[in-house]
Amino acid sequence: MDTLFMILSIVLCIxxxxxxxxxxxxxxxxxxxxxxxxxxxxxxxxxxxxYLPGIIHAFLLLFGIAQKFC
Incomplete structure (x- = not known):
């Protein structure tokens, strides 16, 4: 994954x-x-x-799915 996209994903997750x-x-x-x-x-x-479980759920989805495709 592109570094900029990863940073944007982390910021949006939070x-x-x-x-x-x-x-x-x-x-x-x-x-x-x-x-x-x-x-x-x-x-x-x-x-x-x-709010916190929503953040955790987003992190799990985004980076769990990202692991499959990288």
């Missing part, structure tokens, strides 16, 4: 995790597929209820 998931889904080789909608909704719910 500031607004659902936005990081949206940006990550638009990278063509790293699309999550149909599960993306489920993860996106779960992340929004986690962020609304408890």
């Amino acid at each position: 500031i607004f995790p659902p936005a990081a998931l949206l940006c990550f889904n638009f990278v063509p080789q790293m699309k999550v597929g149909y599960n993306f909608v489920i993860h996106f909704v779960v992340n929004i719910i986690l962020c609304v209820l408890f």
